[in-house]
Amino acid sequence: MARLRGFRIGRKKLARFFKWIARPRRKPARLCSMDHPGKSFNSISRILDMARCLQRGAKALCFPNSDPGYIRLGHAKPMEVPKGHMAVYVGQPDGDTRRELVPVIYFNHPLFGELLKGSERVYGYNHPGGITIPCGYSEFEKIFIRFQWF
Numbered sequence: 001m002a003r004l005r006g007f008r009i010g011r012k013k014l015a016r017f018f019k020w021i022a023r024p025r026r027k028p029a030r031l032c033s034m035d036h037p038g039k040s041f042n043s044i045s046r047i048l049d050m051a052r053c054l055q056r057g058a059k060a061l062c063f064p065n066s067d068p069g070y071i072r073l074g075h076a077k078p079m080e081v082p083k084g085h086m087a088v089y090v091g092q093p094d095g096d097t098r099r100e101l102v103p104v105i106y107f108n109h110p111l112f113g114e115l116l117k118g119s120e121r122v123y124g125y126n127h128p129g130g131i132t133i134p135c136g137y138s139e140f141e142k143i144f145i146r147f148q149w150f
Contacts, residue, residue: 079099081101082101084103084104084105085101085102085103085104086101086102086104086107086131087099087100087101087102087130087131088100088101088102088130088131088132088133089129089130089131089132089133090132090133090135090137090140091132091133091134091135091136091137092134092135092136093122093123093132093134097132098137099130100140100144102144106144106147109147111143111146111147112143112147115133115135115140115143116131116133118133118134118135119131119132119133119134122134
């Protein structure tokens with residue numbers, strides 16, 4: 001017995017496919033000249049359109065885009081810090097931390113000085129990594145909003 005090549009299509013799927021080909025199509029709403037009739041929508045042209053569609057899909061599967069639109073875990077480029085800002089990590093020591101960009105001007109503010117003193121108490125001066133502020137993110141947001149009022 002000869003080997004079958006390709007893939008099997010069930011009767012229901014095959015019937016649905018042929019119904020899709022044979023169904024009447026609506027013409028797009030556009031201005032048509034009476035001298036030049038529009039594209040005919042017979043079954044053969046629908047089969048050819050379907051073949052072109054399958055061909056485009058096969059090309060997309062075999063030759064994917066060079067930029068797939070997603071970033072793999074661990075391969076994300078670190079966000080560059082703009083001039084006049086510093087990256088600060090905000091969060092509890094045992095919990096989740098978030099990276100925030102803070103303008104350098106705010107480091108002289110007394111409220112931010114209190115946050116830095118709290119960081120010194122928890123981590124000390126020899127803390128590896130960036131500046132980490134041990135407070136909840138909501139507290140940091142409240143203080144950051146106060147900075148913007150001044």
